[in-house]
Amino acid sequence: MQFSKLGLCQNLQQALKKNAYFTPTPIQEKVIPLILQNHDILVKAQTGSGKTASFVLPILEHLAKNTKKEKAKKKVLVLTPTRELTIQVAQTFTTFYEFLPVKQKVISIIGGERIGNQIYKTQQDSDILVATSERFLDVLNKKQTNLKNLEFFVLDEADKMFDFGFAEELDNILKAIPKKRQNLLFSATYPLKM
Numbered sequence: 586m587q588f589s590k591l592g593l594c595q596n597l598q599q600a601l602k603k604n605a606y607f608t609p610t611p612i613q614e615k616v617i618p619l620i621l622q623n624h625d626i627l628v629k630a631q632t633g634s635g636k637t638a639s640f641v642l643p644i645l646e647h648l649a650k651n652t653k654k655e656k657a658k659k660k661v662l663v664l665t666p667t668r669e670l671t672i673q674v675a676q677t678f679t680t681f682y683e684f685l686p687v688k689q690k691v692i693s694i695i696g697g698e699r700i701g702n703q704i705y706k707t708q709q710d711s712d713i714l715v716a717t718s719e720r721f722l723d724v725l726n727k728k729q730t731n732l733k734n735l736e737f738f739v740l741d742e743a744d745k746m747f748d749f750g751f752a753e754e755l756d757n758i759l760k761a762i763p764k765k766r767q768n769l770l771f772s773a774t775y776p777l778k779m
């Protein structure tokens with residue numbers, strides 16, 4: 586199977602080649618077409634399976650359909666359990682949007698930075714917000730972030746977030762985001778302990 590068979594545009598395929606992604610991993614082969622068809626997904630995936638690109642690429646494909654230059658609205662929220670993973674996911678978005686006609690603005694929120702700066706950051710125009718779950722909850726509790734245009738809600742390594750007691754906070758997040766959205770959930774264990 587080639588990436589060209591998965592329904593991704595030429596610009597994304599160019600970025601894949603540039604980054605030496607020649608063949609999709611089994612997770613990418615299954616998940617990319619499902620996300621492109623607007624399905625919600627729950628995927629059992631380990632680190633190293635290629636799970637990051639399996640959601641980053643089809644999300645970028647969806648966003649790239651809008652070629653009008655308009656004010657960035659937060660359309661994508663990705664929550665992860667760690668700083669490292671947050672940085673890796675944000676980097677993967679920037680790596681792959683390189684050749685898209687309209688650049689997507691990515692913001693990452695991690696622990697260890699001043700909360701005031703992070704609230705300011707989330708208030709800036711951005712298309713994609715990637716955050717550690719704990720830090721995102723701190724920012725959300727200050728009620729300063731507008732997520733009413735959200736289209737994609739991604740939980741990456743969800744099992745680890747639930748180990749940290751994320752389940753009780755999830756309700757608050759769900760109240761702050763639109764009911765109509767695409768949910769993408771990745772977890773190393775399944776079923777999740779919720």
Ligand code: AMP
Pocket residue numbers: 605606607608609610613631632633634635636637638
């Ligand atoms: P992940 O499981 O998303 O953390 O990815 C693990 C590593 O595999 C990362 O360094 C990715 O850049 C790399 N990777 C993911 N998918 C592919 C692919 N199809 N071809 C080459 N490298 C890949």
